[in-house]
Amino acid sequence: MSRAHTRTAPTIQLATILAWIAFALVMLVTLFPVYWVLRTALSDYKEIYVQTFVLWPVGFTLDNFKRVLGMFSAEQSVAMGGTATGINFWLYLRNSIIVSTFLVAGQTFFSAMSAYAFARLRFPGRDQLFFLYLTAMMIPGVVTLIPNFILIRDLKWLDTFQGIMAPGFLMTPFTVFFLRQFFLGINHELEEAATLDGASIPMIFWRVALPLSIPALSTLAILQFIATWNDYLWPFLVGKNEAVRVLTVALAIFQSQTPQGAPDWGGLMAGTALSLVPTLVIFLVFGRRAVNAIQFTGFR
Amino acid sequence: MTTHRQPRLAARREALYAWAFVAPSLIGFLVFFAVPSVRGLLMSFTNWDLLRPAKFVGLANYVRLFSDADFLHALKVTAYYVLMNIPIQTTLALGIAVMMDKFSKSTIIRGILVLPWLLPNIVVALIWLWLLDPTMGFLNQIIMALGFQRQPFLGSTDQAMPTIAAINIWRHAGYTAILLYAGLQTIPKEIYEAASIDGANERQMFFGITIPLLRPVLVFVLVTTIIGSFQIFDTIAITTKGGPVDATRVVYWYIYEYAFVRFKMGYATTISVALFVILITITFIQMRYFNANSSDLD
Amino acid sequence: MRSRINALALALSIAASMLLVACGGAAAPAAEPTAAPEAAAATEAPAATEATAAPAAEAVTIRYGLWDGNQQPAYEACAAAFTAENPGITVKVEQAGWGDYWNGVQTGMVSDTAPDVFTNHLAKYPEFASKEQLVDLKPFIDRDGVDTNQYLAGLADLWGRDGKTYGLPKDWDTIAVVYNQDMLDKAGVTVDELNNADWNAKDGGSFGQIIKKLTLDANGKNALDADFDKTTVVQYGFIPGGSGGAYGQTQWSHWAVSNGFKFNDGLYATKYYYDDPKLAETIQWYANLNLVDGVAPTLADVKSLGANALFTGGKGALTTDGSWMIGAYTKDTKFKTGFARLPKGPEGRKSMFNGLADSIWVGSKHQEESWQWLKFASSPACENIVGSYGVVFPAVQSGVDAALAAYTAKGIDVSAFTAQATEANGTFLFPVTDYASEIGPIMDALMDSIMLGEKTAVDGLKEGNDQVNALFQ
Known part of the structure; x- marks a missing residue:
């Protein structure tokens, strides 16, 4: 609880003001295109290419959102510049939540186990194996895509949740690498104390290392959750079936239908805005948790 | 740790536990990364059109690679991209992380910063395609309102690659900042207190404490973002498709073009192997240079 | 525990799938057509x-x-x-x-x-x-x-x-000219004029004149005016649909073929004629609409969102497009649009028939x-x-x-497309050959560089022709 004393009393200086201005600028540049998504989603489809220099939604309408949520018939959708293919938003939302939650839970836990071994335990071949894991990050996805797809087919896992989750469920090189670096960065002292108290390795991992790394674990889990949420090509190939189709795959119907065609901007942006809500909520809720965890671990 | 005092039995037990800890991830690694990659490597010695049985051609694909001017061009374009992307993105992210650490721990601000990264890739590319459109894009409207000539951005051979770099910096800077910020939290504040009592100024503390202690995380960020930016693909696939002419035909797009446009899987995997070797070399040098296996806390 | 269960499941399913492969080997699709x-x-x-x-x-x-x-x-x-x-x-x-x-x-x-x-x-x-x-x-x-x-x-x-x-x-599908009715009216161009226009690769014929008439600079002067300033164009007479790559289906194939060009000698030909001077002069005219005359937007302008978006945004009066885009042009625009016949070239009106x-x-x-x-x-x-x-x-x-x-019930006149399809010698077929997937990337890049003015049509097309025909060797 030494935080209160860490900072020297803030004196308003020119540098601080400049820093704030720079920070505000970063925020603005960050936010504007995201705002543009919302603005387009709320605009009338006929105005989209016409009034491009207007900051607020043109011809304000909620039709795009209603269309994505399936509140119009196919004919009405087509008349509104959309496609006739309906999207079952709530089902796809559920599927996205299932896939992202279970995948990230498995991935984080198993990656943490091996990352701990790589960072703390001694065993022959450790560094070589770790470097091998790292190399997996450098393999272009094009190479593994088709073999993995065929494997999933052979397992009869096409159009199943486990098929979508399988490749990342036990590890990704990224998560193992991330957690290993964090385990390296945290203090050994508590673990050493536990060892002297006679605790076994799994016990230390479970009771000491994991609680200490909650900030890192939750940060990673959130990041991976979102990455999974936004993943497209793999679930497109493996999970075409309605029952397991995730949101990103469903949103693709708003992209251009023909080689020359333009995307259905209104539908795409409204769909994106809607699919953004769950990830944003998760980030804000669990992101706060992560911050609190940092403050309560009490070792700094 | 305390290995020297441990009896051998304990060491063996530790190794046993370690393998048990590593086992699940090892299965995932072998099944979904190692085996398919080895198959890919074998593919590079064949001509395979995906649908008919592969034909063994020995080293023919590799011979071809060394005289392929387009591959060389793709390498150059990729290097150009990486050299623009990494320094700017990392500096910017570090700046944002330090500012977040100093001024605000607000989750809202962190939420805003990762927003670009919450958007699906397709949408990011499409939204920028639109904002940067030469005639109807918002940015060009501002440029013209300020009395300047409108810019072609993605449509010109000179500006396309820098524009793509800018889009990806926009997308990833906040995210990278979050990673670095998480790393900053592991630095004990007492060290700063001690340094400030000793009369160190902000600059000295940044270069003397923050950077060295952030090293494991910084190395992680650099290694992953460099590997990632060598594999730049999504944004290009949606905005420029390697064009105009061949201005944005990066290695990864070149691989994709051979694999799924020209259906020459053998040559596509040959290029992949080349890219893989390049990345391994760079990563190996990085890990050595930064001595990534330890933090200065040890 | 979970990891063990998972590994077990994995092992089981791998075994199961091997079994399946073993049993189902005969049922797997044979490579030969049945x-x-x-x-x-x-x-x-x-x-x-x-x-x-x-x-x-x-x-x-x-x-x-x-x-x-x-x-x-x-x-x-x-x-x-x-x-x-x-x-x-x-x-x-x-x-x-x-x-x-x-x-x-x-x-x-x-x-x-x-x-x-x-x-x-x-x-x-x-x-x-x-x-x-x-x-x-x-x-x-x-x-x-x-x-x-x-x-x-x-x-x-x-x-x-x-x-x-x-x-x-x-x-x-066939190709026709798409027009913005409001812009025609303001310039005093009638749909009849458009339907009866002729075209050639030297100066664009009367169609070229119409394009110029429909191009306006910031001072409201059109491109026929001596004081026309091509650096401040606010309304383009013509929006090209991009560089068109190997086939120029909606972009330049109709111009080129009506100028006497042919892609090859028919179905499954093994030689392309991209180095035909008739094609080169057509493509140069097409590129010069922007590069020299300033009556068309640049390739960069067209490339990002597409000709359809520029047209919908009211940036230009005319474009050419395929019949599958009829819906996009009629229902998504705020102004009245229509479809006119392709202009008559030296060899008549020609549309790709796909x-x-x-x-x-x-x-x-x-x-x-x-x-x-x-x-x-x-x-x-x-x-x-x-x-x-x-x-x-x-x-x-x-x-x-x-x-x-x-279409009639929707109040859309699509006769420009159907008349083209039924006219004697009004269409030519899409060039079907082998190596299409390799011809595409080669010609895309070269046509881009011609449209950007980095290569002349003669040089670029010669280069493309050599590379394409090398594929058939």
Whole structure:
């Protein structure tokens, strides 16, 4: 609880003001295109290419959102510049939540186990194996895509949740690498104390290392959750079936239908805005948790 | 740790536990990364059109690679991209992380910063395609309102690659900042207190404490973002498709073009192997240079 | 614990899949195209393995792939009509946008999961055919006595090679001029003038004059005016649809062919004539609209969002586009649009005549049922339904009539497209050859550099011609 004393009393200086201005600028540049998504989603489809220099939604309408949520018939959708293919938003939302939650839970836990071994335990071949894991990050996805797809087919896992989750469920090189670096960065002292108290390795991992790394674990889990949420090509190939189709795959119907065609901007942006809500909520809720965890671990 | 005092039995037990800890991830690694990659490597010695049985051609694909001017061009374009992307993105992210650490721990601000990264890739590319459109894009409207000539951005051979770099910096800077910020939290504040009592100024503390202690995380960020930016693909696939002419035909797009446009899987995997070797070399040098296996806390 | 269970599950399923491969080895799709009678027999084997899932037997579901979402309701209506006639067969329509669609078909073929019947494209099918992925329909056609003369002239021929047939036509498209009525009115250009315009590669003919008349700078002066400032254009006379790559289907093929150019010597030719001076002068004229005259936007302007977006945004008065884009031009614009005839070139009016067809994938486990569906989908019964939705021109005349009625009901005059299709020598066919997937990337890059003014048409096309013809060596 030494935080209160860490900072020297803030004196308003020119540098601080400049820093704030720079920070505000970063925020603005960050936010504007995201705002543009919302603005387009709320605009009338006929105005989209016409009034491009207007900051607020043109011809304000909620039709795009209603269309994505399936509140119009196919004919009405087509008349509104959309496609006739309906999207079952709530089902796809559920599927996205299932896939992202279970995948990230498995991935984080198993990656943490091996990352701990790589960072703390001694065993022959450790560094070589770790470097091998790292190399997996450098393999272009094009190479593994088709073999993995065929494997999933052979397992009869096409159009199943486990098929979508399988490749990342036990590890990704990224998560193992991330957690290993964090385990390296945290203090050994508590673990050493536990060892002297006679605790076994799994016990230390479970009771000491994991609680200490909650900030890192939750940060990673959130990041991976979102990455999974936004993943497209793999679930497109493996999970075409309605029952397991995730949101990103469903949103693709708003992209251009023909080689020359333009995307259905209104539908795409409204769909994106809607699919953004769950990830944003998760980030804000669990992101706060992560911050609190940092403050309560009490070792700094 | 305390290995020297441990009896051998304990060491063996530790190794046993370690393998048990590593086992699940090892299965995932072998099944979904190692085996398919080895198959890919074998593919590079064949001509395979995906649908008919592969034909063994020995080293023919590799011979071809060394005289392929387009591959060389793709390498150059990729290097150009990486050299623009990494320094700017990392500096910017570090700046944002330090500012977040100093001024605000607000989750809202962190939420805003990762927003670009919450958007699906397709949408990011499409939204920028639109904002940067030469005639109807918002940015060009501002440029013209300020009395300047409108810019072609993605449509010109000179500006396309820098524009793509800018889009990806926009997308990833906040995210990278979050990673670095998480790393900053592991630095004990007492060290700063001690340094400030000793009369160190902000600059000295940044270069003397923050950077060295952030090293494991910084190395992680650099290694992953460099590997990632060598594999730049999504944004290009949606905005420029390697064009105009061949201005944005990066290695990864070149691989994709051979694999799924020209259906020459053998040559596509040959290029992949080349890219893989390049990345391994760079990563190996990085890990050595930064001595990534330890933090200065040890 | 969980890891162990998972590993166990993995091991079990790997073992199970190996078992499956071992047993099902015979049922796996042979690389050779199956002849019709054998295909009928082959459908029984997989039916037996699926017996546990569907004890009623006979109930077969055909997966049908298409990319144009606008056509999905039409084909779903067809599928319902088909199932009503053939109660044992259900058709599941699967739609994915252009890029994903081909990705899905390709990986589907590799992994034995492609749709049974899928919409095929002329630039794609020769490759699939040469890789033995398409069922030869000829035995089926002969057996059931399907009359391929029911399709508009030439359409059926596009889908055959060496006595085999890989698809039955379902629709066709031509190119026409799209205009912004408001801009014509303001410039005092009539639709009649536009319909009767002529064109040549030297100065653009009267069509070139109309383009200039419709181009306005910031001072309201048009491009015929001596004081016209091409650096401040606010309204372009013409919006090119991009560089057009290897075929220029909606971009330059109509200009080039009406100037006497031909791509090659017909179906499955082994030599392209991209170095033809007639093509070079056409392409140079096309590029100079922007580079010299300033009456068209730059390639950069067109490339990002497409000609359709610029036109919809009111940036230009004219463009050329295909009949499948009719809906996009009429319902998404705030101003009145119309379609005019292509101008008359030295060799007359010429439009590329392109069509889609359905093909059956060799890996389909229900080839007989697939054929039944394909036959239905390209018969008047279905094509009249498709026509009535007014989104595309079906390949049979009665379907075209239904489509015309539907367009008329919507108040859209599409005669510019149909007149072109029925005019004597008014169309030329899409150049179907091998190596399409390699010709594409080569010509894309070269046409780009010509449009950007980095290469002259003569040099760029010579270079492209050499590279393309080298593929056939």
